[in-house]
Amino acid sequence: MIIDRLYGEVKNKGNVCVGLDTCLDYVPDNMMDRNASVEDILFEFNKRVIDATIDIVPCYKVQIAFYEAYGLKGMSAYKKTLEYIRNNGSIVIADIKRGDISSTAQMYAKAHFEGDFESDIITLNPYMGFDSIIPYLDYVEKKDKGLFILLRTSNGGAKDIQYLNVNGNEKLYNHVGDKLKEIALKYMGRCGYSSIGAVVGGTHLEEAEEIRNRLDNMFFLIPGYGAQGGKGSDVAHYLKNGNGGVVNSSRGIITAYKKYEDGIEKFDEYIRKAALNMKEDISSGSKVL
């Protein structure tokens, strides 16, 4: 199952998920060949980042919005990026946050688990209810795919809906988490986690510990590190013996070269260094606990 593969990769390479939220503003001038198309520029940038990190990170998260923004050429760069990651033996999480009625969800499942845009794991939005998750489960079972479902996101607005008190005095994200845990139990890997995981980040420390204990069978995709403010000692609370989650950083890694005068010449080195520093930061945070 995909979750066993991811668990193994985390064990060997640490918890850093490199977020490929790639836009032209992030690409150094020397990679902006005037004759190249947007498609090639975005893909070549991603290729450089992947080549510089693939032996030290367990997976990549590709945020589809950044590619949709460049239209058909962007979608072509998206396709090439997913293929490159998968062909080189790593795992790709497609951050698509889709959520729709059953007949439409079937089409999204086909879109992102087959064909041009095939990925290993996708993110989903649960607002439309649990029947909007069902069409993907066949792929989890038969094609070794995985789902990370939005539970508690790392943005300020997360409080607007996810923190509402429901059923008397329970946080909505806990209520949703409990339901997802039930579904997750049907798709357990040998590693003790399910191929149905959750997107969880940005809570206070006590809440992080509570949610980690409560959803003990769910692997977490943890956003909010770096540019969004999270530290290694914070995110460690979402992990269990250093596994059970990957921590995403996008700008903090892929624009790391911008902080150095010789950043353009040593692009690959600085990208790799940023990923290694983050890996160490999370690992130290886990040891303190």
Added chain:
Amino acid sequence: MIIDRLYGEVKNKGNVCVGLDTCLDYVPDNMMDRNASVEDILFEFNKRVIDATIDIVPCYKVQIAFYEAYGLKGMSAYKKTLEYIRNNGSIVIADIKRGDISSTAQMYAKAHFEGDFESDIITLNPYMGFDSIIPYLDYVEKKDKGLFILLRTSNGGAKDIQYLNVNGNEKLYNHVGDKLKEIALKYMGRCGYSSIGAVVGGTHLEEAEEIRNRLDNMFFLIPGYGAQGGKGSDVAHYLKNGNGGVVNSSRGIITAYKKYEDGIEKFDEYIRKAALNMKEDISSGSKVL
């Protein structure tokens, strides 16, 4: 503002929104040229449907999942479909149901309000909170774009989250609706509705009346007609004097030709007839109220 245009179109042409959830299963054999690409087949089918209905419906809803499912070629058919609708003077709602943090939402806004995939109105998912809506508002103000935000969807699973009791004894979708109404008030058209509308469908009749009265400044995109079970007399409860909403039907219209022996020869006629029947059904329903 886009909402004034949509209001005017509804006044002249009725409430039917044709849903272009187009997949190859819906295309009649005689349109499946063996040498044509998926891109051309999907687009030519849509073009036939649009040509058969553009003078009698106010708008089209294009469900992006169906095009994503065919990869890059599907996305190319999606682009062509949006362009064809807009170039022929009609209004297109891109049913994308996106929802993400601010920096990502900015990219989605660019993706769907500019460039290859430019549409007039998009659907959004509010689960991540109201800060996930903000990046789109600049386009509402400066580029005459509109938003329909998911509130109460027409699927069974809608009850899982949207119906939860929050703040003591209030339905979650009402709580979210009240917040959206506040945002909507800043983007009011001359017609009395805002360019920030809501996706609302599938409630019981009393709830439909309550939500119509409560969100009196919001235009509704109403799913669930036809294949999903809704009738004209039901959906009329979401309208106000026959305006203030459009009712989507996808399969009920675009596969209407399948019910007739001479469906393939008279494809355009039966598509048009289905749209006209639905228009009449809703109009009769409105008169009864």
